[in-house]
Amino acid sequence: MASVLSLASTTKTFRIAVVGVGLVGNEFIKQLLAFPAPSPFRLVSLSSSKATVFHPDGLSVSAASWKDELASSGRKPDLQVLLRELAALVKPGQEVVLVDNTSSNDVAALYPQFLKFGVNVITPNKKAFSSELSLYESILAASLESGAKFLNEATVGAGLPIISTLKDLVATGDNVLKIEGVFSGTMSYIFNEFSTGKEGGPSFSSVVSVAREKGYTEPHPADDLNGADVARKLTILSRFIPPLRTALPNGYQSVSTKSLVPPQLEGIESGDEFIKRLPEFDAQFDKMRADAAKEGKVLRFAGVVDVQAGIIKADLEKYPVTHPFATALGGSDNIIMFHTERYGARPLVVQGAGAGAAVTAMGVMSDLLKLV
């Protein structure tokens, strides 16, 4: 394996702190610990929302033992303490990396601090890059000041090469005209199952429940159904496109977004309660499906960043049953089309699973390898 051979020749070590050990975090740790020897990686810290462990030289844990080690630690997580511990490890020949596998705003708000102290940040967490422009600008400035990097491939399309493709297009001088596609694994799964061009089919609430069981949804499924997850992804992409870098001062909240959350369910804090109440609204989704089917169409939740028209929006649309969004997608597939000057009439297309623990952790792990 070429990549492993070239890593074997690196003289640097990479000290890694993982914050968030849920679905993606758990899978990331598995992939990290399975990395072939001689591994340049040392896992120095693990944190859940309840406990943390840290050892500057690397934890003595295996794939089978890390959960017990964390559970029995007795030490409460503290992000400021972690910041100081990691900053102290930054030295020549030794890179330090924070891997944030949470969806926490609190962790995201500290990226500028970590970066300022030379700690690289790798994450699938969309919050920091899709909220207020001021936070994003602080991240850019801190990274520039210290040279520490932030890599966020898994924030859009999970492991699919969406951000790296966009960065390469922009860096090589292509003009991005429009990006459009299905950006949500959850929404893709829901509508691939729910709306097939026929009037009947499974209930909306039942397919949402399955999407959650499969690990596609955000910790709270309303964050997918209200369109915010797609709006966040469109914000992240827009900020990599020079003419749109500052176009969304309030981040995802500045994106025109269609919410599928029934008003009566807005503000329900528990994801379980939300899922329990969703069947009350199945009839209205049945009607939307039947209306589309009568026109020979399917429902798909799509996103668009139209650079020329200045339109950034996330909406539920109807597509003919012959459209690629109807015929080419299955499971949690994302499909993202880059229309650029160089690609002319035939867009550059990336397609594949856009959610799920294994493919998301792969996106995080591949960012780590890019850093190496």
Ligand SMILES: NC(=O)C1=CN([C@@H]2O[C@H](COP(=O)(O)OP(=O)(O)OC[C@H]3O[C@@H](n4cnc5c(N)ncnc54)[C@H](OP(=O)(O)O)[C@@H]3O)[C@@H](O)[C@H]2O)C=CC1
């Ligand atoms: N699942 C997917 O397909 C994809 C997920 N992502 C992103 O990956 C991230 C993780 O998603 P996922 O693993 O599915 O979510 P989970 O809810 O399974 O895991 C998130 C974990 O973060 C922990 N956590 C929250 N706040 C803190 C904190 N301050 N310190 C330490 N741990 C904390 C939570 O702990 P506790 O449960 O104790 O609160 C939870 O275990 C999210 O940002 C999501 O948007 C991106 C692409 C795809």
Ligand SMILES: N[C@@H](CC=O)C(=O)O
């Ligand atoms: N909930 C998200 C997970 C990946 O970002 C999705 O469904 O796409």
Ligand code: NA
């Ligand atoms: Na990606």
